[in-house]
Amino acid sequence: MWKEALRNSSIILAGVISSRFFVFLYNTIIIRELSVSDYASFAFAMAVFNWVLVFSHLDLYAAVSWNVSKFKAMNQLSDAWNYYRHAFIMAGIFAFVGMIVGILITNSQGVYSNIYITVFMISLLPMSLVTVNDGYLKGFEKFRLSAMVELSSGLSKLLVLVLAIFIMKSINLSAVFVLFTIASLIIYLISNTVIIKSNVRIVTRKKKISLSIAKKLFDYSRWVCLTDLMNAGILLSGNMIISHKNPTDLAAFNIVILIYGIFQMAFGAITTVLIPQVSRQDTNKQKVHMLGIRDFFVVSLLTIISIAILIRIPWSHDIILFLFKKPDYSNAFNYLSILMVALPFRLFSVANKGILQGIGHPKLAAITSIFTLMINIILFFYLYNIFSISGSMIAMVCAYIVDFIIITIMTYMVLSRRKKDA
Secondary structure, three states, X not given: OHHHHHHHHHHHHHHHXXXXXXXXXXXXXXXXXXXXXXXXXXXXXXXHHHHXXXXXXXXXXXXXXXXXXXXXXXXXXXXXXXXXXXXXXXXXXXXXXXXXXXXXXXXXOOOOOHHHHHHHHHOHHHHHHHHHHHHHHHHOOOHHHHHHHHHHHHHHHHHHHHHHHHHXXXXXXXXXXXXXXXXXXXXXXXXXXXXXXXXXXXXXXXXXXXXXHHHHHHHHHHHHHHHHHHHHHHHHHHHHHHHOOOHHXXXXXXXXXXXHHHHOOHHHHHHHHHHHHHHHHHHOOOOOXXXXXXXXXXXXXXXXXXXXXXHHOOOHHHHHHHHHOOHHHOOHHHHHHHHHXXXXXXXXXXXXHHHXXXXXXXXXXXXXXXXXXXXXXXXXXXHHHHHOHHHHHHHHHHHHHHHHHXXXXXXXXXXXXXXXXX
16 A cells, blocks of 8 residues: 555655745745745735635545545546536635635735735635646546646746746735736646646536535535644644734744745645545555554654754854845754654654545544644744744644644554454
């Protein structure tokens, strides 16, 4: 199971790594172009956007991926297309609601232009539809096509930004919001073109909208959505707590999260690969296995080495200054070394949640994520007030460790019970 998952994840990961590299360059340029206070505002708006985006597409990509994989295993391809069509319409409806929610939350800070925030939140619609397309591709295990779309995502954002700077010479916060929406529309056009041109498009007689199909999609996706809302809520709640305290800390906090994202690039690839793969294996009555203690030891060892390098890396302040041109972020590597402790726990939590979602138990993953968010908010508020950004990193590490313990126990119990029933 895990060899196949690793092979498929590697394909997705190649696209993710390339895309994240372009996104990192994209964010680096924005950080260099904007003042500390403007970047803090942009980072907060992006935290809201990413949180609302989960609600906007309701994680229907997971429901599509799960159902399409099952229909493929049963050779019911027309049903696979029908479920995708329903999810596409549902995501469009939810995205409009998400726009309103995003505008209201962001404007509560009182530092944004209503016009530009509205334009920025419009990008929720194309990005929501892109995620549904991605679920359809992965449900058919067209991982190379999915990786290609992922690659185009990061590249589109970077090229639009660079072209704008080349024409305008400099950009401000409002321009960044508009450029993001333009890039989102380009990404959607690429994604739709891949769906239309790919051989997974099933042409059937057009059927009426079925409330029963919509309900089935919703019943599965709502729990996956709740899980991702809670996971994204950890960063959003941190942003909201810090935003009322110190704009410079808010900017520095998001710089650390940006760099940390480089180390956890594989997480998204693992989850999206596991759901359709485990769904297919479960449909075919094949055994599903968790990662073992040896795997955890290897990941932990690599993490320890990475932390040691971060702590002892020479000229760390100069590297940050070279990348971002702001001395306010000079301690980013020190904060990052604390957050890196959570890496092995996060990796295994993500894998176990993917297993639970793949075998049809997304509710358990959601319950765990709710508990994790509550712990993080309590610890974050307390420790940030005492230790500043270092305290916020410690709070997140503690929350992720609790998440790991609970989800590992749940996954083990579910798989053990299924083994006995078999």
